[in-house]
Amino acid sequence: xxxxxxxxxxxxxxxxxxxxxxxxxxxxxxxxxxxxxxxxxxxxxxxxxxxxxxxxxxxxxxxxxxxxxxxxxxxxxxxxxxxxxxxxxxxxxxxxxxxxxxxxxxxxxxxxxxxxxxxxxxxxxxxxxxxxxxxxxxxxxxxxxxxxxxxxxxxxxxxxxxxxxxxxxxxxxxxxxxxxxxxxxxxxxxxxxxxxxxxx
Amino acid sequence: xxxxxxxxxxxxxxxxxxxxxxxxxxxxxxxxxxxxxxxxxxxxxxxxxxxxxxxxxxxxxxxxxxxxxxxxxxxxxxxxxxxxxxxxxx
Amino acid sequence: xxxxxxxxxxxxxxxxxxxxxxxxxxxxxxxxxxxxxxxxxxxxxxxxxxxxxxxxxxxxxxxxxxxxxxxxxxxxxxxxxxxxxxxxxxxxxxxxxxxxxxxxxxxxxxxxxxxxxxxxxxxxxxxxxxxxxxxxxxxxxxxxxxxxxxxxxxxxxxxxxxxxxxxxxxxxxxxxxxxxxxxxxxxxxxxxxxxxxxxxxxxxxxxxxxxxxxxxxxxxxxxxxxxxxxxxxxxxxxxxxxxxxxxx
Numbered sequence: 044x045x046x047x048x049x050x051x052x053x054x055x056x057x058x059x060x061x062x063x064x065x066x067x068x069x070x071x072x073x074x075x076x077x078x079x080x081x082x083x084x085x086x087x088x089x090x091x092x093x094x095x096x097x098x099x100x101x102x103x104x105x106x107x108x109x110x111x112x113x114x115x116x117x118x119x120x121x122x123x124x125x126x127x128x129x130x131x132x133x134x135x136x137x138x139x140x141x142x143x144x145x146x147x148x149x150x151x152x153x154x155x156x157x158x159x160x161x162x163x164x165x166x167x168x169x170x171x172x173x174x175x176x177x178x179x180x181x182x183x184x185x186x187x188x189x190x191x192x193x194x195x196x197x198x199x200x201x202x203x204x205x206x207x208x209x210x211x212x213x214x215x216x217x218x219x220x221x222x223x224x225x226x227x228x229x230x231x232x233x234x235x236x237x238x239x240x241x242x243x
Numbered sequence: 244x245x246x247x248x249x250x251x252x253x254x255x256x257x258x259x260x261x262x263x264x265x266x267x268x269x270x271x272x273x274x275x276x277x278x279x280x281x282x283x284x285x286x287x288x289x290x291x292x293x294x295x296x297x298x299x300x301x302x303x304x305x306x307x308x309x310x311x312x313x314x315x316x317x318x319x320x321x322x323x324x325x326x327x328x329x330x331x332x333x
Numbered sequence: 334x335x336x337x338x339x340x341x342x343x344x345x346x347x348x349x350x351x352x353x354x355x356x357x358x359x360x361x362x363x364x365x366x367x368x369x370x371x372x373x374x375x376x377x378x379x380x381x382x383x384x385x386x387x388x389x390x391x392x393x394x395x396x397x398x399x400x401x402x403x404x405x406x407x408x409x410x411x412x413x414x415x416x417x418x419x420x421x422x423x424x425x426x427x428x429x430x431x432x433x434x435x436x437x438x439x440x441x442x443x444x445x446x447x448x449x450x451x452x453x454x455x456x457x458x459x460x461x462x463x464x465x466x467x468x469x470x471x472x473x474x475x476x477x478x479x480x481x482x483x484x485x486x487x488x489x490x491x492x493x494x495x496x497x498x499x500x501x502x503x504x505x506x507x508x509x510x511x512x513x514x515x516x517x518x519x520x521x522x523x524x525x526x527x528x529x530x531x532x533x534x535x536x537x538x539x540x541x542x543x544x545x546x547x548x549x550x551x552x553x554x555x556x557x558x559x560x561x562x563x564x565x566x567x568x569x570x571x572x573x574x575x576x577x578x579x580x581x
Contacts, residue, residue: 047384048421048430077245077288078292079288079290079296223290239310241315255438265438267439
């Protein structure tokens with residue numbers, strides 16, 4: 044990169060550099076990225092399931108889900124398209140709560156969503172306090188364009204690993220690369236190791 | 244209707260870099276519904292990568308990710324892609 | 334030659350900014366000289382890339398507003414308040430600077446005299462830019478093809494290329510305007526959003542199979558295209574260029 048546009052600079056918010064992974068730029072707005080048309084699923088239609096390699100699949104309706112113990116979390120999120128947003132506030136149910144009592148020998152999982160999006164993760168990356176199914180952002184119900192009624196939140200990885208419009212988590216014995224992992228994006232996606240693409 | 248949606252024409256530059264030719268006038272056939280459309284008229288969404296969808300049924304026609312100067316392209320949603328042979332005329 | 338594919342690599346080039354001309358309060362035309370420019374067709378666009386000192390890059394597409402003319406390329410850019418690139422292009426950039434761009438691209442949304450007519454152009458706000466290239470190309474070629482522009486703007490002060498459109502109207506070019514937010518006293522044009530009734534009054538009939546080009550914010554394009562289809566126009570004859578939720 045040799046050419047620099049004279050006088051072009053970003054409006055850059057002050058950020059502690061230790062919170063910004065390599066190659067990322069902090070933003071104060073909230074860009075909307077999508078692989079397809081925004082689904083509009085009503086709470087009445089919505090359900091969330093834990094299925095796949097389990098003795099018994101379980102699922103919750105919207106009301107049942109909202110009755111589960113929830114928590115407010117404040118996390119930084121990092122999109123592979125290079126923007127990071129610090130101190131985002133969400134409310135939702137920990138995946139540990141959803142998996143409580145689930146008997147499985149699965150080590151892999153796939154998140155699946157309305158609209159057909161999928162993303163894969165080792166089970167170890169969505170357990171132990173690392174992931175939530177969230178339905179509120181910044182104190183308000185999650186809007187459809189940002190993934191509402193509910194989305195996955197897995198902040199320690201690039202944000203494509205947090206599926207919008209989430210409908211379930213499938214536990215699997217084999218790893219099954221998802222929507223972007225099959226087309227150039229890294230299978231794991233750790234922003235601190237800058238694992239953006241295949242081969243990183 | 245999705246306010247985020249663009250036309251295939253909006254990613255003409257990306258397509259030209261990926262395929263080495265102007266692709267918006269190429270004709271693609273959707274593998275899901277059989278609809279034929281010029282690539283310039285497909286529906287485009289920008290996620291982590293670019294997704295081209297059929298303007299009739301919204302099935303995915305193609306996905307494109309630019310990975311460090313290379314284009315990773317998934318064309319499984321296109322049953323056929325017909326592009327005219329080029330000439331040396333600009 | 335409609336549909337000819339341009340073989341060869343598309344590379345980023347550096348253009349020289351020759352002049353920056355205000356069009357309306359929030360809109361400027363950047364007159365560029367692109368040394369290796371291969372020429373372009375009316376309706377095509379370029380991708381512009383800005384690079385900051387820290388390596389950050391932002392890329393956006395802008396329609397070419399000028400008719401083909403050697404190495405000269407004009408981009409008309411609307412400043413978006415929360416934009417990242419347009420404020421730089423309309424407020425910081427100055428003659429003598431260089432701008433990185435790639436193009437021309439977009440063989441799909443083009444018109445040239447060989448395509449013929451009748452032609453219906455429907456633009457919303459800065460969506461008029463690629464349509465203006467077509468209008469200018471028609472004038473430069475001395476074509477008398479039946480071409481009709483329906484342009485939607487918020488107020489009269491927001492109408493881009495207003496004087497030139499007035500001058501060029503005639504000899505087969507019809508310019509019809511609608512102002513959606515406020516109109517001056519004595520306004521003779523339309524005063525509402527584009528709808529099927531307005532299109533029926535302005536457009537050639539569907540039986541004449543006009544070539545239609547619609548450009549502007551996505552919701553505008555969606556509404557116009559739907560209305561045209563309801564009037565019997567063939568979907569394949571309607572070419573759209575959506576600018577996204579907010580515009581170019």
